[in-house]
Amino acid sequence: METPPPHPKLASHSGGLPSAVRWxxxxxxxxxxxxxxxxxxxAGNGHDTLFLCQCVDPTGHVYxxxxxxxxxxxxxxxxxxxxxxxxxxxxxHAGHETMLEAVAVEHQQKLAGIMFNLGYLPGSDKTVxxxxxxxxxxxxxxxxxxxxxxxxxxxxxxxHEGGAQEQKAISEWAAALPPRSxxxxxxRPVNRSASPPECWVIWKSPFSHGK
Ligand SMILES: C[S@@+](CC[C@H](N)C(=O)[O-])C[C@H]1O[C@@H](n2cnc3c(N)ncnc32)[C@H](O)[C@@H]1O
Numbered sequence: 001m002e003t004p005p006p007h008p009k010l011a012s013h014s015g016g017l018p019s020a021v022r023w024x025x026x027x028x029x030x031x032x033x034x035x036x037x038x039x040x041x042x043a044g045n046g047h048d049t050l051f052l053c054q055c056v057d058p059t060g061h062v063y064x065x066x067x068x069x070x071x072x073x074x075x076x077x078x079x080x081x082x083x084x085x086x087x088x089x090x091x092x093h094a095g096h097e098t099m100l101e102a103v104a105v106e107h108q109q110k111l112a113g114i115m116f117n118l119g120y121l122p123g124s125d126k127t128v129x130x131x132x133x134x135x136x137x138x139x140x141x142x143x144x145x146x147x148x149x150x151x152x153x154x155x156x157x158x159x160h161e162g163g164a165q166e167q168k169a170i171s172e173w174a175a176a177l178p179p180r181s182x183x184x185x186x187x188r189p190v191n192r193s194a195s196p197p198e199c200w201v202i203w204k205s206p207f208s209h210g211k
Pocket of ligand 1: 097119
């Protein structure tokens with residue numbers, strides 16, 4: 001009997017090319033390590049927060065934010081049930097546009113990774129959705145919080161209601177970032193007729209001066 005080929009690391013769950021969120025996780029897992037500080041700007045059910053905690057475990061710290069109380073509760077539960085201690089994370093019930101106030105002073109400009117997974121929480125209230133205005137404020141704040149060499153990832157869903165406008169705004173914002181301070185890439189399928197999810201990746205150059 002033939003042995004099935006090993007599942008490639010850089011793949012979606014079906015073995016195909018990585019999804020937008022998978023790209024984000026792969027790039028972050030390559031750069032985050034024990035002791036790092038990270039932030040999940042859209043905690044939802046806590047899957048991405050747990051992923052970040054595992055990347056920086058055991059000496060790092062992860063912030064997670066969400067506007068929905070149910071999301072914050074679920075995220076805390078997931079992290080504790082996964083065996084993490086409460087000192088390893090801070091889950092905040094607030095909009096990500098307030099992240100500059102939410103992150104401790106000693107962690108400002110020290111974050112190694114920040115993750116956004118935009119849109120609505122699958123299986124919950126689809127009217128609670130990220131909004132272009134607050135998303136733009138939050139991604140700008142995120143660049144301030146990153147340490148030089150840090151990585152910001154944004155999974156964007158242009159097919160969702162309001163998603164096309166949010167995608168356009170992210171795209172214009174990202175294209176205008178000064179190239180000496182930031183490298184920007186957009187990862188997306190190009191042979192699908194619908195508006196597929198896409199992953200934006202922004203690397204803050206060590207030679208970056210502020211924003
Ligand atoms: C696609 S879901 C995130 C999925 C999540 N990362 C996970 O692993 O389950 C998007 C989340 O963004 C949250 N959200 C919407 N507006 C927000 C805001 N201004 N600040 C923070 N979270 C927000 C929603 O409540 C929702 O939980």
